[in-house]
Ligand SMILES: Nc1ncnc2c1ncn2[C@@H]1O[C@H](COP(=O)(O)OP(=O)(O)O)[C@@H](O)[C@H]1O
């Protein structure tokens with residue numbers, strides 16, 4: 001296996017970068033979408049329930065099925081991969097953002113309003129920072145989950161390490177089939193761990209010392 | 214409503230210790246009403262009230278009578294359904310609420326500090342929103358921390374969770390005062406702290422108010438607190454109906470009706486103990502010592518003055534302990550240890566507080582502090598006993 | 611308990627999984643449970659209407675013929691439940707064993723491995739096992755078991771660990787044997803978290819079983835895969851919609867079981 005890695009280090013590195021960049025960009029996009037939706041939702045218990053329901057139900061949809069459905073309108077390529085990965089990444093962040101925002105102590109919100117902060121300032125400077133650790137936990141869950149989903153996305157010609165696994169599958173029994181699959185799988189697990197550590201560090205750096213656990 | 218223009222602060226200059234600077238403005242309510250949707254009776258029903266500039270007015274009344282609702286209408290956290298509110302001569306009913314609130318300090322239970330911001334960031338929030346420059350904000354933070362009795366060097370960069378409940382509340386007051394608003398609204402601010410801390414916070418507020426002369430509206434359910442802190446007290450009934458609005462002395466001496474009498478409670482004679490302040494009675498002078506002084510010299514001084522204990526002051530002149538002479542003689546130099554149980558009262562405290570403090574510390578006296586936490590003397594239990602004797606005699610006569 | 615906090619920091623929240631393992635929210639009760647089956651029934655009706663009204667090409671008709679279709683669904687369910695039964699038989703006792711005093715020191719390590727395993731792509735696992743054991747049903751079931759065992763194992767351990775230790779001591783103090791405490795105190799209290807793990811596993815299984823098609827394991831994935839390779843949208847969408855409906859139905863079933871089996875008073 002080592003020879004395989006050394007031989008193809010450029011291809012593997014390229015695919016690893018593609019995989020991570022797909023995941024990171026989709027998670028970033030998903031975070032923005034999810035926080036936007038959560039801001040719209042969290043003030044009303046009804047809409048909050050709806051958001052939680054959508055999140056829970058959305059997560060039951062098998063990723064291969066969703067990719068299949070997306071192929072019909074979009075065809076092969078990066079578009080269905082990005083849509084599917086972003087879709088799944090939104091759900092945990094959405095749920096956590098709603099719960100995190102709804103969990104902010106109302107007396108603090110009142111304090112903020114009471115000293116003359118506008119609605120927007122209260123949201124940006126008080127509510128979102130206080131909900132941030134919970135939101136970030138959602139982002140971590142999302143990232144771990146979509147690392148695997150991105151592998152399946154390779155089947156619809158999305159970029160990334162899934163390509164190695166599928167090339168192993170298509171040449172099964174042939175030379176290096178096992179190596180390709182093994183390298184692809186292990187690389188995904190390792191990169192998922194690395195991303196998790198990175199997010200942990202991001203959390204340390206972006207969470208106020210006053211609310212760190 | 215009584216004549217309000219005869220209050221001490223509007224009297225001629227040089228009237229004595231009670232004259233204080235006024236930086237507050239008056240508040241006038243005219244027919245202020247709040248109806249919550251889906252409730253038959255209004256929570257606040259056409260209230261007329263005039264709060265003079267620079268006075269502390271206490272709102273008391275049973276739970277649910279509309280005190281909080283009325284208070285929050287003053288800074289429009291709750292929009293009135295009817296009526297008008299004036300700050301000074303200005304009708305603020307139609308003003309932008311955010312702008313209005315920056316001119317009105319607001320303190321809630323436990324301070325409402327933002328846990329993700331340092332003490333300095335919490336206090337500096339409003340000045341920064343008002344676009345003060347950086348140096349001015351920093352200087353203001355220092356000044357306010359000093360004012361509420363917290364050492365800026367120690368507390369500036371702490372987070373709220375690194376403070377005790379009482380300290381959080383002090384920072385809450387400092388934050389409310391940050392932009393020097395003429396009006397301060399406080400909703401049961403000391404409701405969540407232990408009795409000893411509460412009493413210290415009350416003393417602190419009296420001292421601050423003596424310095425600043427804001428217009429303070431203070432909601433409480435504790436009548437003793439109202440008597441201690443208020444220049445005037447408003448007793449409310451359901452629907453925020455004003456039952457009596459007068460000075461604490463007048464309400465205690467002459468409750469408007471049975472309802473108020475009930476609320477004031479039994480033992481009104483003893484309540485007079487709440488009306489007498491520590492600075493109204495004779496304080497004992499004491500021998501003081503600084504940390505590090507040679508004990509031999511200190512003990513000799515104390516003996517000469519006839520004292521059997523010494524009050525130790527820290528570098529800023531604040532009392533930190535009061536060892537007895539035999540205790541002191543055991544060490545060569547005066548120790549700097551802070552006695553957490555040292556009974557301390559402010560000179561604006563009531564005799565009631567002083568008695569409580571002594572009982573809690575199992576001591577026959579308490580150290581009295583005046584402005585900026587400096588030592589004013591010692592009040593002893595005998596003085597309080599005399600005061601009780603006097604009021605009892607007064608009551609039986 | 612609807613928040614994911616960082617898994618590696620707080621073991622008590624490790625019960626949270628990407629597939630929402632939170633026990634059903636209280637209050638909503640049965641009414642909340644009614645939404646999902648309504649959706650599923652509507653979906654199935656829509657699918658049946660579509661299937662009976664569209665004209666299909668010969669290839670499409672072969673795959674979407676009623677018998678073939680029923681067969682695919684049956685295969686998919688068979689894969690799912692065969693794997694589920696094996697998972698329960700292995701992961702629950704293993705999880706219990708790992709929380710006993712003698713093995714307890716391995717618990718953090720196992721939970722750690724379970725968390726890492728979560729990031730492993732299912733497709734990689736399928737292909738690796740196929741290279742080793744060959745294609746077919748048996749390999750598929752093994753792959754599914756390996757993949758779905760993790761949430762059940764983890765939630766079993768987390769659920770039992772989450773039981774207040776004072777209750778266990780109280781039980782022992784009353785003279786109950788270790789086994790009696792396990793059966794009468796620890797397991798009943800851990801049931802909500804364990805059931806959440808089982809539901810997670812079931813939903814994972816329905817989804818992952820679609821990948822069986824890549825190693826000749828059958829199931830509804832075949833429809834999707836054929837649809838993709840032959841560019842037949844009707845197959846593609848038909849298969850995908852059916853799998854999604856199946857997942858929703860299984861998830862609902864899990865929620866109902868959780869609702870019914872939750873110990874009263876919790
Ligand atoms: N947001 C609200 N919606 C409806 N009713 C309220 C609301 N806030 C307070 N009330 C009602 O108004 C009355 C006065 O409440 P409040 O001002 O909080 O009383 P207090 O502060 O004197 O205890 C109570 O009967 C309370 O139930």
Ligand SMILES: [Mg+2]
Pocket residue numbers: 280281282
């Ligand atoms: Mg109230």
